Structure formats: C-alpha cells, structure tokens
Amino acid sequence: MPADAVPPVVLGGWVPVRHKADELVILRRNPYYWKTDEAGNQLPYLNEMHFKLSTWSDRTTQAVAGTADFSNMENPGNFVEALKQTLSADAPVKANFGPRVLSWRLELNFSETNGVQDEVDAELRKFFRQKDFRVALSHALDRQAIGQSVARGPFMYPYSGGFSSGSPYYDYDSTVYYPYDLVKANAMLDALGIKDTDGNGIRNMPGTGADLEIDMMTDRRQVTEKKQADAIILMLAEAGIRVLIRNVDTIDTASKNGDFNMLIRRKEWALPTRETCFHLPIANSCPDRHLPGSDGTRNLMDFEVEMVEAYQTILSTWDAVEAAEAAKTIQRLWTENAYTIGTVQAPAALLVNKRIRNAHPGTPVNMFEWAEDGVVRERLWTPKDQQLKELLPGTIAEY
Structure with a gap:
C-alpha cells in the first residue's frame, strides 16, 4: 500500500489489502478486531481470505473440486452431481444441506x-x-x-x-x-x-x-x-x-x-x-x-x-x-x-472444504443471512499441516 494511501476503516475481522476490479479481493486479518475467543485468543483465526468473481455454477464446481473452500450451493440443477462427488471418501469438500x-x-x-x-x-x-x-x-x-x-x-x-x-x-x-x-x-x-x-x-x-x-x-x-x-x-x-x-x-x-x-x-x-x-x-x-x-x-x-x-x-x-x-x-x-x-x-447446501474447522453443520444456509455470515467466519480455522500458501505472504493490514 502506498505511504500516502488512506486505508479503509473497518470494524470487521479482515481488512481489504488488494482489490482487482471484477476479479479478486484479498482480505488480511484485522489485528485490532474487537472479539476474542473464550480463552482470550485474538480473533479471527484465519490470516488471509480472498474472493474471486465467479458464477453460481462455477463456484459450486470450484468448491467440489477443492480449488475453493467455501460456497453456497443454491442451483438445484447441480445438486445430484455435486452430491455424487462429495459422497466419495476422498472428496475434498462436504455438503451440509439445510431446510427448504x-x-x-x-x-x-x-x-x-x-x-x-x-x-x-x-x-x-x-x-x-x-x-x-x-x-x-x-x-x-x-x-x-x-x-x-x-x-x-x-x-x-x-x-x-x-x-x-x-x-x-x-x-x-x-x-x-x-x-x-x-x-x-x-x-x-x-x-x-x-x-x-x-x-x-x-x-x-x-x-x-x-x-x-x-x-x-x-x-x-x-x-x-x-x-x-x-x-x-x-x-x-x-x-x-x-x-x-x-x-x-x-x-x-x-x-x-x-x-x-x-x-x-x-x-x-x-x-x-x-x-x-x-x-x-x-x-x-x-x-x-x-x-x-x-x-x-x-x-x-x-x-x-x-x-x-x-x-x-x-x-x-x-x-x-x-x-x-x-x-x-x-x-x-x-x-x-x-x-x-x-x-x-x-434446500440449499453449504459446501465447505474438509480442511476448514468450526463450520457447524447445522447452520441454515439462508435464514438470517447467507451461510458465510451465519457460520461465524472469525472462528473458522485450519490445521497447520493443511494450510495453503498465502497469496500475499508477509502482508499486514496497515492503518
């Protein structure tokens, strides 16, 4: 970030540090986030998150293939094939269906x-x-x-x-x-x-x-x-x-x-x-x-x-x-x-990569908000041996 740039002011768990219009947003953990867990550890746990511009069908395909970690599956035309894929023992993702x-x-x-x-x-x-x-x-x-x-x-x-x-x-x-x-x-x-x-x-x-x-x-x-x-x-x-x-x-x-x-x-x-x-x-x-x-x-x-x-x-x-x-x-x-x-x-389903922990299977996909806001994202974490390389290693959220 240039020295003279004014960073965005956020109250959430992550700060946007890279935005390529109509392509990609990279978020970095907010070190001043106001929540902690029950042991006093600073939240959020995940250090980096990113979002790619895609379509409903493609995001389901990416999640099922393991190239994405999280997706709402809300196109019923994909349900049958996605279920076949996720029921395999070596499937990288699990599907949590909610109510209709x-x-x-x-x-x-x-x-x-x-x-x-x-x-x-x-x-x-x-x-x-x-x-x-x-x-x-x-x-x-x-x-x-x-x-x-x-x-x-x-x-x-x-x-x-x-x-x-x-x-x-x-x-x-x-x-x-x-x-x-x-x-x-x-x-x-x-x-x-x-x-x-x-x-x-x-x-x-x-x-x-x-x-x-x-x-x-x-x-x-x-x-x-x-x-x-x-x-x-x-x-x-x-x-x-x-x-x-x-x-x-x-x-x-x-x-x-x-x-x-x-x-x-x-x-x-x-x-x-x-x-x-x-x-x-x-x-x-x-x-x-x-x-x-x-x-x-x-x-x-x-x-x-x-x-x-x-x-x-x-x-x-x-x-x-x-x-x-x-x-x-x-x-x-x-x-x-x-x-x-x-x-x-x-029903809709929440597709979550098996690396991700703390995504409660009973979370409604769309009740109060869509599932990515319902699962309490700041409490999601991944075991160290299953973590992926960061897109922007060493970058911190600047203020």
Whole structure:
C-alpha cells in the first residue's frame, strides 16, 4: 500500500489489502478486531481470505473440486452431481444441506395503472385481481412435474407461497394449497367468462376478445427458472392460456418499475422482518408487483391490508406467541388468496472444504443471512499441516 494511501476503516475481522476490479479481493486479518475467543485468543483465526468473481455454477464446481473452500450451493440443477462427488471418501469438500428455504413463485402484477400499455393489459390486471383467476392458475400447475424438470430426486417440493417450509414462521395448518387439477382450473376459467370463442385453442378475454396471452418475465441467466418456465408454458397451454417469454438480464432490476404482467423468480421468505418490501406493500416503493400509479395512489386489496396490519403487529410486539400468530395470519391470507403462485421449493447446501474447522453443520444456509455470515467466519480455522500458501505472504493490514 502506498505511504500516502488512506486505508479503509473497518470494524470487521479482515481488512481489504488488494482489490482487482471484477476479479479478486484479498482480505488480511484485522489485528485490532474487537472479539476474542473464550480463552482470550485474538480473533479471527484465519490470516488471509480472498474472493474471486465467479458464477453460481462455477463456484459450486470450484468448491467440489477443492480449488475453493467455501460456497453456497443454491442451483438445484447441480445438486445430484455435486452430491455424487462429495459422497466419495476422498472428496475434498462436504455438503451440509439445510431446510427448504429456496422457493420459486409466479408473480402477477396487481397495479391497475402502472405498466399498463393498452386495453388488453388493463383487462389482464382486472383478472389478476380476482382470486378465482389466481386459484385457477395454481390448479393448472403440476408442481411435482415442475420440480422433476429442474432436478431429479427428492430435492424439489411443492410450494404454496408465503413463508418457505424451512422458515421458523411457517405453519402447516395456516397454509392453503391448491393442487394440480386441470379440470377444476378449466371450470373456474369458464365461470369467469374466459372461453375459447374463436376455436384456436386459446381462451379469449370477454372484454376485448383478445387471446388470453400473458407475458412472463424471466431471468435469462438462471437455468432453474428457465426449466420451470418451459414446463409452465406447456401446463398453462393445456388450460387455454398462452405464455409469452420475455427474457431480461437481471429480473430484480428489470421488475423495479412494475413494467410487466407476470414473472417467475426465486424469492424465498424465511423471516417476516427480512426483505419484507419484496413481499408486502409496506411502502409506496414496493413490492414490484403492486406499485402505485403515476398519481401516487394504488388500490390495495382487502387481504393485502390485513397482511400489512399483521406485519405491523410483528414489529410492535415483544410477545413471541403474538408474533407467531400474526405470521400465521400472513401465511393464511397469502396462500388462501394465491397472492403469489408458488411453484417449488428446495434446500440449499453449504459446501465447505474438509480442511476448514468450526463450520457447524447445522447452520441454515439462508435464514438470517447467507451461510458465510451465519457460520461465524472469525472462528473458522485450519490445521497447520493443511494450510495453503498465502497469496500475499508477509502482508499486514496497515492503518
């Protein structure tokens, strides 16, 4: 570090000493970190850490191969092969699976004005706001088949919406599940007056007479979403609904202005007070699927108001039982009204090199934060005979 450079001020266990943009960050142990272990030894134990820019799939590949020490494995398409590799006695890495906290869902846009381009969009939004339409879509989805299209085996499980089943706030009795029932889905759509009036196999909307076509935004980078989208297109086609794919680079960014009718993405919810703006209309800036119009107003549905009230109860109470009951209310209202249409959910795994000690196997991969923040990194250590050479030997964190 040049003598005239001002070092970064940190309170954490490591100080960045080398940063190559979009490539590499090297961190050095902070000698002034405020924590010690129970014997009074200075934390953190590890002297050097580094992070490389990679992709979800590549970081799993690197960890399984032993060329990386730590990775969240959250792409179900990699699960089977990664498990085969890690079960070998000489595998350099072990996989610690947690509860089912990864969940995928279809989101419909409930705004009556925001992102509405024409009369067809306007009529779509009216149907989106009708519970029977949303329930019909749910009945049209064979979630078992969707799960198997992503990863063979027991990894994928049907998801109703709301809290993931791995959440401590999930309650089975408060969860309403609308299973695959194509006959019921067709009957419900017929009852709404959405019928195939021109005989082309696609239902027509009664107001405009247009084919029932729904654009679905997907993230082109995510293979799991792509596989699900392919299955959903076929399933909704059997119910007389045509789905038109709209690929984007980053769905969380592309959806922020609410300019979409439907999208599919992974958006788990484990704790009611974490990233709540992705899930409930607790502010004018969220969620993406129900933003205010240009005049700043929006017409919340009654059950949305009730869910926000339940959330406010969780924020205001010190009573754990009262908070849990409020979470049950959110789960019941969410799933009963098919607020989002859940597809599947899956566990994630923490891949840790066997050299690393003190990575507790019971740490949830994504509950309060992702696993690298949940395992208490400053207590990780490696036996001396298994330590690797440092990338910057002799470098210290300067102040």
